Amino acid sequence: MLLTIAFLGLLVFIASTMGYKHVPKEAQIVSLFPRDGAKSVSREAAVVAWLDRPINEDSSRLGLLLRDQRGNSVNGQLEFGVDRRSIIFEPAKRLVPGKYVASVQGNAATDNSRSNLNTWTFSVPEKTSLEFGPGGSILLVIDEASEFASQYAEILRVEGLNNFETISIDKLTPQILEAHELVILSAGSVGSVAAGTISEWVKKNNGNLIAMEPVGPIAELAGVKNHGTEISDGYLQVDTSKAPGKGIVADSIQFHGESSRLELEKETRAIATLSSTASGSPRSPAVTLKPGTNGHGNVATYAFNLAKSTVLTRQGNPAWAGMERDGIAPIRPNDLFFGAGDRDYLDLAKAHIPQADEHLRLLSNLIGYMNQDNGPMPKFWYFPNFSKAVLVMSADDHGTDNGTATMFSRLNELSPDGCYVDQWECFRATSWLYPESGLAPDAAKSYTDLGFDIGAHVSTGCEDWDAKSLTLAFSQSMGEFRRKYRNLPPQTGNRLHCIAWSEWSTQASIERSWGIRMDMNYYYWPGAWIRERAGFMTGSGLPMRFSDSNGALINVYQQETHLVDEVFAGHPEAVELLLDRATGSEGFYGAFGTHFDFSTGFDAELIEIAIRNSIPMVSAKQLLDWTDARNASSLEPTNWLEGELSFTLDVDPSTHGMLKSMLPTNSLEGALTTIRNKGEAVDFVVETVKGVEYAIFDASSGTYVASYR
Incomplete structure (x- = not known):
């Protein structure tokens, strides 16, 4: 008591x-x-x-x-x-x-x-709300009536489009619109005044607009008719034959939430279509595009709420929150996806596809394609040094004598001579410990000094929890840990023992109150359900902030644990396939979370595979620091005139020179010839990402000029 x-x-x-x-x-x-x-x-x-x-x-x-x-x-x-x-x-x-x-x-x-x-x-600290961007050419117009509208800010960040400003629909003015090139409207149902202001901007100022679930004047502006709700929790098929869909996965992918039945009017085309089943015939457009005059004033629409679909795909079905659905206590995150007689919320036939991420990449392609009249749009790459796959090495040490020390020593010994931890050159990992672990306090301090990450393995005793009992579990477990390990840095990551997840987003909120900002509880399991199919339970390989049930962003990143020892130990071919899909032509990029507790040798298997395939191995803390630094960086195209684009990068120093910027190599004025910074030519390499050819170059703060001829 x-x-x-x-x-x-x-x-x-x-x-x-x-x-x-x-x-x-x-x-x-x-x-x-x-x-x-x-x-x-x-x-x-x-x-x-x-x-x-x-x-x-x-x-x-x-x-x-x-x-x-x-x-x-x-x-x-x-x-x-x-x-x-x-x-x-x-x-x-x-x-x-x-x-x-x-x-x-x-x-x-x-x-x-x-x-x-x-x-x-x-x-x-006094902090800006997470839904607000740093400013730039994109204007995100938030309507509180649109569910999870704040998530659009997180979507733009994760896609490296950190050049947006956020405003509430009731604050929208013609002057604000005129200062931006492209608008994302979180809800296509707006008042007559706002609708008139937006229509005027598109028609007379050649503004480019993306509207979610348009009705009334916005639907008319987009060249579609909205006939009301048609499909819930269905599938989307992208037209990959041409831009902006070129390069996106050709298979159908899931969306969650309700969609409208849109009817196309002349000159409007479907970028993607909807169906109720994975292989069903197309029923109606999912994403549409009405081109403007001479490439100006383009209007695109979504038949569904992309932000809501993204949150539900990643966090699971909120209607199933608090339910024990797979029959294996306690309630875990996978219970939010497990059908238990109903249709699974995750179509396991699509689990190899990062479905949520592919939706975001389509939006990114669409933004760049629509905004060509204002010049090519730069953005940031997901991971350091243009890495396409990363292993987030994380252990739950349940009191072993030397499991953590053996793994840490092995990673340190295998790291390249003279490597730099801040540059992700050394092999590092996280271990969450019980206080009875055999790792001595002095050894723990030595390992953290080398860049390893150590924290408490918080436990509820494998019991379901409520907000009060979970808060006390954090206090109890972290207190026991701090009494033994008094000189370690603050803990910033967490995976609860038994992955107990009794409510939809409560744990993320409680984690934030304890200084936890990287959550790895979404655990791709159990084996009888997964059947060794490596993939994405959350539809994502990218860390993104949680949303609560009211749609507000929680300042804690959700990082799935994709590779679980109970499922994939002894099956290196499954791990290899996941990494091949990330680094190969499919482009299913990701930071892949791992779990091992030193009972199977899975950590050694992963280390061997990562070294052989040149995959960075990092701790949860390193991934958190990187994601924060990338999100704190910004870019702003400043001018596009006669084939020259000038733009400014403001790069957070905590990216340690590893951030890569991407600039399309083609424009309406011709192909990219040079990029200059302070008059000096900038080296770049050319790579096609999701159907778009980009120049990839080191991002550092300054103003750049790119020439297209």
Whole structure:
């Protein structure tokens, strides 16, 4: 049982003596959350002091005081962990941006080997909402009536199109439209004033528009008639014979949500079509394009909500949340896809295709194709150094004597001489540990100094959870871990023991409150369902932020665990096939999450395959740092005149020179001849990606000029 006391300001707790013997030595604080000096704390964070021993009668007056930067006490609730070795303060409201001072009051002593742990500070930063972009030529118009509309911002980021501005539909003006080249409208049902403003911009200013589920004036502008809902959770077939569909997967792929039946008017063509089954006859257009005059004023539409389909494809069926569907307790992420007598939410015949990613690549091709009148549009590549496949090496060490140390040592020994961790040249991995692991604290510190990633393997005891019990499980597991491993960096990744996932998005929200930003719980399993078919349960090989059930983005990346030892150990051919599809002509690129617990030798199999195929092996922390840095970088085409495109790149230094920019080699004015930066020619290589030929070059901050003749 937990003893909970609500309080205002100074928290004072009169400890219960029932069941506890006198311990003469004061309990010592061994670790804190948030860390002293932490600068990027979640607004939902709890404040925790972990102790080296249970609280007893000597701690008769023990509490925790949290003050804001003005010195005001923060209201909240005080709790003691199940083992009475932690003090947990949960603020009554979300923390506001600013600096905070926390202090433990009473008889808890400071560990003499550490500095002033009784009082510490941390900061909650003022951050721009995740749906807002850095600015640029694309305008994302958000309508709250459109489900998961914020996800369009994440879609543009993951596709390397970090040159967008976001605005609410009610703030749209002609002046804002005139400052942009292409608009993505999250809902095609808008008021008459907004519809008139957008129509005027398209017709008179030659603006390019992509509208989701158009009706009324927007449908008329797009050259389609909307006859209402037709298919739910069906399939999409892309016309791959010509741009913009050329290069996208030729097989049919799933979409989730409802679609409208669109009827094409003259001059409008179908980029993709809908069907109710994987091999069914086309029923109606899924994606349409009405060309403007002389390549100006193009209008494209989707018959379904692409953002909603992306979220549901990646996160599973929300109607199945909290259901034990595969008969194997506890409830796991795969239960959100497992049919249990109904049709599976994931068509396993399509599991080898990153279906969600292919939808996004079609949108990316469509944006570039429609916007040619404004010049070729640059974008960023997914992974460092133009890598097309990455293995995210991650272990769940359930208390082995030397599993983690053996793997880390092997990866370090096999790494190239003189390699740089920041450049992804060394082979690295993550291991989430139980405190009874045989890895000694000094060894753990040495490995993290070498760039390995170590954290707590949080556990609910393989039990389903609710928000409260999961919060306490994080406190308990992370506290046990910090008592043993006191000198390690903050934990930023997580895969819960048994992959328990009792609700649709709650775990991601709770993870964020504990500083976790890379989630690897979506686990491609069980073997009887998968049957060794390597692929994509979430339809994706790319880390993207979760959405909650209300459509808001959660600042935690979902990274699927694609390669699970229970399924693929002893089947290297399946792993090889997944990597071949990523690096070969199919272009099913991805960061592929892995799982091993040192019971099968799967880690050694993966290491051998990765080295033989020159596939980077990185930790979850490295992938997180890269994704954040890539998303913090931006680009903006500034001018297109007489065959010359000038554009500016603002590249985050944490990309460590590994970010690659992509520029189409063809334009309406001719083929690319040179790229210059500060007057100097920039080297590039040419590669076709999803049907579009690009010049690939090192991205660094500055203004570039590309010449087409």
